[in-house]
Amino acid sequence: MIKFDNIQKSFGIGTPDEMQLFNGFNLEVSEGEFVSIVGSNGSGKTTLLNILCGSMLIEGGRLLLDGADITKLSEHERAKYLGRVFQDPQKGTCSDLTILENMALADNKNKKFGLGAAINKKRIDHYKELLEPCQMGLENRLGTLVGTLSGGQRQALALIISNMADIRLLVLDEHTAALDPKSSELVMELTTRFVKEHSITTLMVTHNLRYAVDHGSRLLMLDKGLIVLDRKGKEKEQTTVESVLHIFNEISIESGN
Amino acid sequence: MPSFLGACEVFLTDGFMYSVLALGFYISYSILDFPDLSVEGTALLGGMSYALLVRASYNPWLTVLVAFMLGSIAGCVTGFLHVKLKIRPLLCGILVNTMLITVNLIASVVGMGGNLRGEEALTTIPVGRQFITILRGFPSTLLPTDLGGINARKLIVLFVVATVCKLLIDLYLKTKNGLALRATGNNEQFVTTLGIDPGSSKIIGLAISNGLAAVTGTLVVTSRGNANQNMGLGMVVIGLASVIIGLSVFNKAYFFKDTTKVIFGSVIYQACLSFATYLGVPSAYNKLLMALLFTVALVTSNFTTKHRSDSRD
Ligand SMILES: Nc1ncnc2c1ncn2[C@@H]1O[C@H](COP(=O)(O)OP(=O)(O)OP(=O)(O)O)[C@@H](O)[C@H]1O
Numbered sequence: 001m002i003k004f005d006n007i008q009k010s011f012g013i014g015t016p017d018e019m020q021l022f023n024g025f026n027l028e029v030s031e032g033e034f035v036s037i038v039g040s041n042g043s044g045k046t047t048l049l050n051i052l053c054g055s056m057l058i059e060g061g062r063l064l065l066d067g068a069d070i071t072k073l074s075e076h077e078r079a080k081y082l083g084r085v086f087q088d089p090q091k092g093t094c095s096d097l098t099i100l101e102n103m104a105l106a107d108n109k110n111k112k113f114g115l116g117a118a119i120n121k122k123r124i125d126h127y128k129e130l131l132e133p134c135q136m137g138l139e140n141r142l143g144t145l146v147g148t149l150s151g152g153q154r155q156a157l158a159l160i161i162s163n164m165a166d167i168r169l170l171v172l173d174e175h176t177a178a179l180d181p182k183s184s185e186l187v188m189e190l191t192t193r194f195v196k197e198h199s200i201t202t203l204m205v206t207h208n209l210r211y212a213v214d215h216g217s218r219l220l221m222l223d224k225g226l227i228v229l230d231r232k233g234k235e236k237e238q239t240t241v242e243s244v245l246h247i248f249n250e251i252s253i254e255s256g257n
Numbered sequence: 258m259p260s261f262l263g264a265c266e267v268f269l270t271d272g273f274m275y276s277v278l279a280l281g282f283y284i285s286y287s288i289l290d291f292p293d294l295s296v297e298g299t300a301l302l303g304g305m306s307y308a309l310l311v312r313a314s315y316n317p318w319l320t321v322l323v324a325f326m327l328g329s330i331a332g333c334v335t336g337f338l339h340v341k342l343k344i345r346p347l348l349c350g351i352l353v354n355t356m357l358i359t360v361n362l363i364a365s366v367v368g369m370g371g372n373l374r375g376e377e378a379l380t381t382i383p384v385g386r387q388f389i390t391i392l393r394g395f396p397s398t399l400l401p402t403d404l405g406g407i408n409a410r411k412l413i414v415l416f417v418v419a420t421v422c423k424l425l426i427d428l429y430l431k432t433k434n435g436l437a438l439r440a441t442g443n444n445e446q447f448v449t450t451l452g453i454d455p456g457s458s459k460i461i462g463l464a465i466s467n468g469l470a471a472v473t474g475t476l477v478v479t480s481r482g483n484a485n486q487n488m489g490l491g492m493v494v495i496g497l498a499s500v501i502i503g504l505s506v507f508n509k510a511y512f513f514k515d516t517t518k519v520i521f522g523s524v525i526y527q528a529c530l531s532f533a534t535y536l537g538v539p540s541a542y543n544k545l546l547m548a549l550l551f552t553v554a555l556v557t558s559n560f561t562t563k564h565r566s567d568s569r570d
């Protein structure tokens with residue numbers, strides 16, 4: 001359903017620091033797959049997601065979504081098909097707006113932002129239903145400014161918001177990294193529930209090898225812009241944290257880290 | 258020395274008049290975080306077009322609408338320079354301002370029936386008694402011009418215009434488009450993930466704020482009785498100071514909408530200026546005083562906003 005076709009990406013072109021990260025990168029993700037992506041710092045995980053979402057331009061190659069070429073679409077045009085949660089809890093929601101206003105905006109995604117009333121009172125019950133499962137009491141605080149919520153609460157909200165419209169693909173970049181272990185566990189649990197309920201294709205970057213092994217139907221490891229491990233199906237199910245860690249360490253030793 | 262009552266009249270009328278400008282800055286500066294210098298040119302554009310059209314006997318209220326639209330177009334140009342050509346906000350303002358100098362000169366010469374090659378442009382276009390302005394046309398004529406020594410008509414008309422602008426902005430900010438505008442100023446990335454182009458949101462915001470600046474221009478012309486090529490000078494300071502004063506003085510007043518606070522801010526700012534005149538400060542010191550007051554407002558608001566973010570975490 002999503003296909004990275006021969007992607008070329010370099011940084012600092014024309015400067016002494018020119019660095020080629022992706023040279024003919026290929027990846028195909030099928031419908032309904034939940035892909036966990038691991039890899040050391042600087043291996044290109046965030047860049048990969050940025051390329052997918054259109055936040056970064058590429059020098060060569062194509063991106064296909066359900067066979068259609070989306071390479072030329074701008075970031076906000078692609079957003080139509082994508083839900084995205086960032087590592088930084090500040091990014092996925094608007095701090096100066098209330099929970100209700102944030103949800104009302106997300107509820108209108110892929111529709112016209114015209115001169116109709118922003119908040120539809122009839123939808124409030126629906127918003128509460130969406131908030132209830134995260135058990136943070138957010139459903140009773142719709143009028144609260146999002147800027148006053150904790151990182152974990154904001155990230156849970158960002159996750160819910162990213163799923164409100166009909167999207168084709170969910171993109172998560174270390175979305176639990178800034179959270180304490182408990183919130184992180186909770187947000188991860190919410191994530192799996194969402195993905196299951198909507199059977200939505202998902203790309204999740206994480207540094208938590210256990211999350212990568214426990215969740216998802218496919219495991220990728222990146223190193224210096226290359227896929228060094230790709231497991232799915234039975235093979236993925238049999239993969240253990242220890243074995244992934246082992247491979248991870250071997251690569252690190254090879255590259256002298 | 259002007260009378261105390263007279264000074265009160267001046268700051269109230271000026272306060273309401275410039276609050277329209279300040280409401281525009283509320284959108285561009287406060288919501289979109291865009292310090293927009295082009296308003297000095299658009300205020301003049303609005304005033305100039307109003308003076309010329311009123312002299313040509315067009316309906317003055319219709320003329321105010323036309324001024325709003327002309328101002329919006331100029332605002333779109335500012336937005337276009339920033340969003341599509343990636344020019345920094347301050348420079349966009351300077352560029353549009355400079356372009357508008359020519360536009361306004363040409364408009365004044367041609368509008369007064371002159372010849373572009375021949376004579377010097379008129380710096381001042383009078384809108385004298387024989388012309389019907391928003392104060393000398395229906396429905397303002399229903400109001401008395403003199404009420405106990407105060408020009409009640411002017412005061413009421415300006416108050417109503419300011420209030421209508423405020424209410425329209427309040428309404429707009431409650432629409433989907435308005436909420437998207439607020440979100441754009443707050444978090445562009447978020448807006449992008451909703452499939453909205455933050456660039457077009459910004460252009461809309463700048464169109465509205467410059468439209469309001471142009472309306473202020475028409476009010477200034479009405480109030481002074483002429484349009485002057487220099488009338489835009491100082492508008493940025495007046496507008497920004499009013500917004501900043503309003504929002505920081507009433508920082509904790511949750512029962513007031515921000516737009517209401519901005520109108521209060523404008524009145525307070527003009528009150529300070531009026532009372533300086535009342536106390537005998539010569540008008541030559543006016544701009545210096547404006548800038549000093551603005552500086553005080555900026556420094557105090559830094560303090561109050563810092564305080565606010567402290568209490569949040
Ligand atoms: N905007 C940029 N300009 C220059 N170099 C960049 C830029 N973005 C990423 N890079 C480089 O590309 C490489 C991959 O970075 P990327 O952020 O994709 O890594 P990552 O796998 O997400 O790492 P982390 O686990 O630390 O988040 C790094 O070497 C980084 O320095």
Ligand SMILES: [Mg+2]
Pocket residue numbers: 045046047
């Ligand atoms: Mg990263």
